[in-house]
Structure formats: structure tokens, C-alpha cells
Amino acid sequence: MCLAIPGKIESITGSAEDILNLKGKVNFGGILKEVCLAYVPEAQVGDYVLVHVGFALSLVDQQEAMKVFDYLKQMGELEELEIG
């Protein structure tokens, strides 16, 4: 029920002054859907948004998204050192 999927904004219609009609075409792995951007008026074309029942709830922070992998990489190197 609380399923929310990240997708990439391909285009935006409407303006941040009229947020009720602020909409975007969002690409989910090749499937395009119209999404309400009223709650993320700062979103730009190319941004990834987290979408639930047709509404973007947050912008995906692309830098933060990589951190888990940096952390795992460091951990993996430590493991190798311990084994070695």
C-alpha cells in the first residue's frame, strides 16, 4: 500500500506559481506516467522523484543514494584485509 517507486522526470507542465496544476511526465524503467508535482515544486527535468499513487512525495538525493555503496565498498575492503 505504501509502495512508492523512483522515476525520472522527462518533462514538466505548469508552473511553480500554480502548483495545483504542476505535473510531470515521469519515466519508470521505460513506462511513462503523468505525476502530480504539487508537493515537490522545486523538481527539475532530469531529477528522480519518489512516486506514490500518482504523487511525487520527495526528490531522490542522488549523492546520498551512492553513500550506501561507498560504505559497503569500504567494509568489503576491510573484510579482505581481515581474511588476507
Added chain:
Amino acid sequence: MKYLDEYRDPKLAQQLSRQIHKITTKPWVIMEVCGGQTHAIVKFGIDQLLPDKIELVHGPGCPVCVTPLETIDRALAIASQKDVIFCSFGDMLRVPGSCRDLLSIKAEGGDIRIVYSPLDAVKVAQENPDKEVVFFAVGFETTAPANAMAVYQAAESGLSNFSMLVSHVLVPPAMEAILSSKANRVQAFLAAGHVCAVMGYKEYPPIAAKYKVPIVVTGFEPLDILQGIAMTVQQLEEGRYEVENQYVRSVKEHGNQNAQHLISRVFQVIPRKWRGIGEIPYSGLGLNRQYRDHDAEIKFKLDDIKTKESSDCISGLILQGTKKPHDCPAFGTKCTPEHPLGATMVSSEGTCSAYFRYKRNYQWTK
């Protein structure tokens, strides 16, 4: 898909699993709140990657499961009326009411429509001015921004034939209800990431401090869940009980304030009954007085609902984490996803349904 596939890497999952094994010295009971997380845990076998000492118990975070029987019966009564178009998310259609479900009313000719978004229901109302269009607004905080927007837009455009049957529930009061129960075994929580994407996590530090439980805001992919568990176990082992955020890429401390603003304009906090658990104070959202013209409960005046719950079903105990599906004699025999007795078997996010689907219908062997 970007931001999904890379968080399902089996090698990295094994690496996190090894780390959890390394840091675990004592037995711990951790509850994941959200049904979406339960589904992912069982689907990907995350529980089987954990040390024997760690037990995951599955929380009440499935809105479909906890919608009270009276509300389901009200939905059935409204949906079977002439000149009503009843719109709902698909997973509500097979939830058993006292004697039938929405799908059977649809089979008898009722105009019941599955919609993807509440705004689709608003559109149905615009296209059918001679019908009453009712949207079944269930959900947690995650879904509240969408439902708030649908009511707001209907009110702004004077769409008098659109109303909502609201059964919105809030997560933090349910966590407190579980922690303050005498039967509680939960020592830490994985908080529901998408609820926090909307609300942030500023409500959690007082709960963590009062009950001395670590709370880690966690995402939904296998690596998210494993990292959330690792962070939780680290805190438990060190005797800390803080609020941490694993799901930083999508959750900010203060959440989405634009969404919170509209939620508090359209809804107010009310006591709410949870199916299988009972009433929890301040645990629901109902429409504000200003939007009462769009409240289906007021519009359709359905007070004399008499409910009848299946006596075999233990879904209430499962929702509170005190029982597992295989503790129920009806599980997988009298109660299956085809013929569910209770709500935890209906929704794909319900614990019983997830256990049945991924063949956990045998005794816990770990």
C-alpha cells in the same frame, strides 16, 4: 530500474549479512512496521540471512489489513446503492466484510472501479455529474497527501457529487500502542521509510527515549532493510536507543512540508479503531468540518452497522507481533488468499499472505 536494481545486489546483501552476524552477541526482537517491508523480507528471504538470535516480527503497517470491519461494511453498503460509483485501490476489493466483499458486489452489477490515484476518482466524478462518486480513502501518512489533494480539488471546484469514505491511520501512535502493551516483545523498530518521506522523523525521538527502543528509518529494498537491521543491532548491542535514518536518499528529517501543510488543512487527528487491535487514541485522520460535504459517512448516514468477525482468525495478534501465521490453525487450510478469513491474508502486504505466497506455511525452522 535505477534506485531499485542496485539495492538488490546479492553479493552486497551477503556482505551486510556477514556484518550483522559479526556484531550480534545477544538475542533481539526487531519489528518492521510497514507491510511493504514485510513483503520484501519474506520475498527476498532476508530473515533467513540473519543470525538465529535475531527475530523479525511483522508490524501493523498494512492499511488494508487494519481498516476496521465497520468501515468495510459501510463501504459495502454504499457500493451496493443505486447511482453510486464506488472507487477504490484494487487491494480493498477482496477484504472480507461481515458477510461479503466489494468484489462480490461488483459481480452482482455494482459500479465499482479500481483507480490508481484518488485524482482518478475526482475525474470520474467530473465525468458523471448525475452519479454519487465515493472514493475509499484508506492508507497511512504516505497516502494522505494524495487523498488530501483529491478532497481539496473537489471542494475548490465545487464538485458536490464527490465524497470520501476515510479510514486513514497514523503510524507513531500504533508504535506506542505496541510498546505499551503488556505482551510486547519488540525491542527496536525499523520505521516505515515512505511514511517518513511525508512526515519526517521528528515524532520519533520522544518514543525512542520513553520506551528505550532504537528506531531506524528504513527503505524497502533488500540492501536498505539489511542496512537498517545492521544499524538497529549496532544500537541494541551498544545499549543506545536513538533515531537514525538509513533511507537518507528519500527521507529528510522534516519530511515534505508542502504535503504536511495540505494534510493538516484537509484532515484532523481523531481516535481510530484498528481491525484486530481496537481503538488507539489520536491514531487516525478524519476530514475537517470544512470538508464535511465530502465526507461519505455523513452523506450516506450509515449508523446501524452490525459487524461479525470470523472467530477462527488471529490476525489481531499477528498485527501486534505476538503470533506468527503458522500459529493459526486456519492458516493455509481454511484461510488462503483465495478464501481469506481475515485481512492479513487478503492484502499482498499482509503477513499471512506473504508467508503463504512464499511458502512459509511450515513451522519456523530457523
